Amino acid sequence: MKDIKKIEIIQRPPPPEPARRTNPLARVFDELVRFCQSRSMFMLHYCTGCGAIELPPAMTSRFDMERLGIQPMVTPRQADILLVTGYVSVKTLKRIILTYEQMPSPKYVIGICSCTVNGGMYWQSYATAKVLKDYIPVDVYIAGCMPRPEAVISGLRALMEDIRTGRGDAWKKYYQNYDFYLGNQQRLFGEKWQTPTDVIAEAHHYGMMTDQTLGEHTDLLEQNEVPLDALRTRLKARTE
Amino acid sequence: MSWQELLLELTLMPLLAFVIGLAMVLMMRRIAAQIQRRVGPPLLQPIYDIVKLYSKQTQISHGFIHELGIMMAVGGYIAAEALLPVPGMDGLADKGGLITLIYFLMVPTLGMALGVGQCANPNGSIGISRALTAMLAYDIPFVIVVFGVAFHYQTTNLAEIAAIQQAHGVSGWGMMEMPLLALAALFALQGMMGKQPFEVYIAPAEIATGPMVEMSGKFMGGLFVMQSFQYYTAGVLYTILFLGGGENWLTFLPKIFAVVAIPMTIAMLFPRFRTEDLVRLMWKWPVMAGLLGLAFVMN
Numbered sequence: 001m002k003d004i005k006k007i008e009i010i011q012r013p014p015p016p017e018p019a020r021r022t023n024p025l026a027r028v029f030d031e032l033v034r035f036c037q038s039r040s041m042f043m044l045h046y047c048t049g050c051g052a053i054e055l056p057p058a059m060t061s062r063f064d065m066e067r068l069g070i071q072p073m074v075t076p077r078q079a080d081i082l083l084v085t086g087y088v089s090v091k092t093l094k095r096i097i098l099t100y101e102q103m104p105s106p107k108y109v110i111g112i113c114s115c116t117v118n119g120g121m122y123w124q125s126y127a128t129a130k131v132l133k134d135y136i137p138v139d140v141y142i143a144g145c146m147p148r149p150e151a152v153i154s155g156l157r158a159l160m161e162d163i164r165t166g167r168g169d170a171w172k173k174y175y176q177n178y179d180f181y182l183g184n185q186q187r188l189f190g191e192k193w194q195t196p197t198d199v200i201a202e203a204h205h206y207g208m209m210t211d212q213t214l215g216e217h218t219d220l221l222e223q224n225e226v227p228l229d230a231l232r233t234r235l236k237a238r239t240e
Numbered sequence: 241m242s243w244q245e246l247l248l249e250l251t252l253m254p255l256l257a258f259v260i261g262l263a264m265v266l267m268m269r270r271i272a273a274q275i276q277r278r279v280g281p282p283l284l285q286p287i288y289d290i291v292k293l294y295s296k297q298t299q300i301s302h303g304f305i306h307e308l309g310i311m312m313a314v315g316g317y318i319a320a321e322a323l324l325p326v327p328g329m330d331g332l333a334d335k336g337g338l339i340t341l342i343y344f345l346m347v348p349t350l351g352m353a354l355g356v357g358q359c360a361n362p363n364g365s366i367g368i369s370r371a372l373t374a375m376l377a378y379d380i381p382f383v384i385v386v387f388g389v390a391f392h393y394q395t396t397n398l399a400e401i402a403a404i405q406q407a408h409g410v411s412g413w414g415m416m417e418m419p420l421l422a423l424a425a426l427f428a429l430q431g432m433m434g435k436q437p438f439e440v441y442i443a444p445a446e447i448a449t450g451p452m453v454e455m456s457g458k459f460m461g462g463l464f465v466m467q468s469f470q471y472y473t474a475g476v477l478y479t480i481l482f483l484g485g486g487e488n489w490l491t492f493l494p495k496i497f498a499v500v501a502i503p504m505t506i507a508m509l510f511p512r513f514r515t516e517d518l519v520r521l522m523w524k525w526p527v528m529a530g531l532l533g534l535a536f537v538m539n
Contacts, residue, residue, distance in 0.1 A: 036291035039282075045445075061277040066269070069285055074444045077300065077456035080292075104456045105298040206298060 030166075037080075037106065038163040039069045041156075044079035046099060049086015051113040051146045058149040070156060076102040081159070084132055086146075087115035087122045090188055093129045097185060100136050100174075101197035105206075107171045108139040108159060112152065117141050134184040137170035175203035179215030186217055192224050249329045250322050254469075257321040257476075260496070261468025262286040264475065267497060268504045275508045290464050296457035302359045309355020310455075310462040316347030317469035324476045325399040327486045337396040338386055345432075345473065348466060349375050352451050359454035367450020370441035370515050371434075377519040378431030378438070381526035385425045388534045389414060389481050402485025414482035420533030422482045427526035429503060431518070433474050436507030438518050475500040 023029070047055065059065050059072065073079050076099045084096060100109065111132045114120035119130030132138055139162065142155035162168035174181060178199055186193050200218060203209050265286045273280025301307060323341045325333040353372060356364040390396045392414075393404050405412050415422045431438040442450045455463055475496035479485060483499070486492025513521060 033291065033295040036288045037295065040285065040288035040292040064273070064278040064280075066273060066281050067279050069281060069288055073449075075448045075453050077454055078449075078452070078460050104296045104300060106296070202298065 034164055034166055038160040041068075041070045041080045041108075041160070042073035042078055043070060043081040043083055044076055044099065044103070045072045045074045046076075046096075047083060047085045048088060048092050048096070049113060049115060051085030054112075054146050054149055054152055055083070055085065058152050063149045063153060065153065065156070068153070068156065068160065076100075077104065079103050080107060081156075082107065082109045083112060084109065084116050084138075085112040087113070087120065087125075088129045088132060089127050090129055091127075093135060094189065097136060098195055098197075101195055101199060105171050106163075106169070108163070108168060109136055109170070110155060110159065111138045111141045112144075112147060112155075114143050114145050117143055120145060129188060135181060135188075137173040137181075139168055139170045172208055175199065175206070175208035175213060176210045177212045178203060179212055179217050182221060183215075183217040186220065191220055194221060194225055194228075196228055246331075249331050253324070253326065253329055253331050254318045254321045256326065257317075257324075257469055257472045258465065260493070261470075261472040264471040264497065264500050265464075265468050267501065268471070271501060271504045272508065275505075286464070286468065290461050293461035293464060294458050299457045299459075300454075301459075302454060305358040306355045306454075306459070309351045309353070309358070310459050312351025312354065313348040313466045314462050314469070316344055316351060317466055317473060319347070320344040320473055321469065323398070324473065325402060325480065325485065326476065327488050327492050330399045333399040334397050338390055338398060338401075339396055341398070341477070342383070342386060346375070346379075348470070355459075356451045356454070361454045363447040363453045364451055366447050367441050367443075367453065371451055373515050374431060374434075374438060374441055374518055377522035378428045378526075380523060381424045381530045382428040382432070384527065384530035384534060385421050385428065385481070388418060388421045388530065388537045391534075392418060392537045398480050398485075402480050405484040406487055410484070413484040418482070418533055418537055420529045420536065424526040424530035424533060425478060425482065426502065427522070427529075429474055429478055429499075430507075431522060433471065433500075433503050435503040437510040437513050438522075439507075440512045440515055440518065443512070471500050472496070 057063060065071070070081075076082075080103075082096070082100055082103065088096065100107070109132075111117060115122055115128070116132040116138075119125070119128060122128040123130065129135060140155050140159045142151055144151055147155070159168060182199075200213065203213050266281065266283065269285070270280040320341055322331045323333055323336040323344065325331065349371060353368045356368045389401065393401050395401060395404075401414075405414060410416070434442060442452070447453070452460065452463060478499045479492070479495045483495050486495065
């Protein structure tokens, strides 16, 4: 068993220390920022399952979400909230994770309908990912089949209150416990699963590495990682 | 004017423009909400949005040109504000004039094109190519209008144009003397502000908001700032050319807000035009009205 000492230990640079706050007004400034973040939320126009049908009434003249500063946006780059409205099939879950990783932090996930809580009526389905929070961190669940617009708005208000008081930081868990989330994702999608976003590098860059960030699953990811090339542009139609 | 006064004006004019522009953004959203029978956003919503966007903790930049493009988009409008005379402040209006202003108004779109180009997102490329085509479409009637106004008043100095109109009262306003040009300018304004019949380049559901598709955090915040400048510039320019500028802020503010409210109010009536239809429409009706107006002016 002498050879065991010859196995190289992968050396990773230590995480950078968070910058010290020297500004005496930092706390006031943080309060202001959190207040603005809670009063202006862009939600991604990406809805799965049947719960999406309750969102147009919540947005339009009857309930009018814009009063709370919530408005729909179409690209993940500008979105703050990802609404997962309804059951999540394995194929949809891949897209949800891709979308989630492209959103800039702070970002929040709301699971609407019972299906995102525990699978709901799809509990016995082989193709449905039952518990959403195993794959991405979820801030607020709104249970119901389907929840009415009043319930949706009350859930959004709960999220606003969380953000204002600084408790809405579930997005940090994705960086801090990446190994756990990646493990669950690999269990569904196979060990070759990878996304274009380099979450580990981001966690390192923004100083959110913990000892839970890396583990056996991230090692598996690094083993199987292949560089992603841009899609080839083809002008001519295929002739065969 | 001493250099201290000039410096003060050059600082104050963009700041005022920004604050008024934010109020215009709020007004637009409130009008849209009222038309759809909603309540609409609260009073400080534009500020919440901008602070929130700048306070994003992860920023995705696609490189130097991406950042430079946003700088150009905001900077072009900030430079344009120094050339727009407002009551009490002329800034550089007597040195720059109308021709320089038109050049400055093209800088933001070109800056956007640069920035979006580096993002390499196909939706963004489609959006920006449509935006540039739209610019080509509405700039033709706009240039005709500017030429007609400059010819009528025999000057390209915006401060002088406003002063000549104010000397003759309401009947001396450009709108009364050159109604056809004013109509053509209103068409061009609708295109310039990217409002409904002419907003195919941002098409949210189709190409994911076109040029803005990769803009996140501070970049989107920069674009929100740019939008408030854009509304202000459009309103003030039209007011100076056709509504007699402003003797004081009390008459000036209602005028610029009314000008900006017109495109928003009629925007909700229309679906969108495709890009080629937009070009065809813009090069036909406003150009015809503009040329006819030009003929009357030069007569």
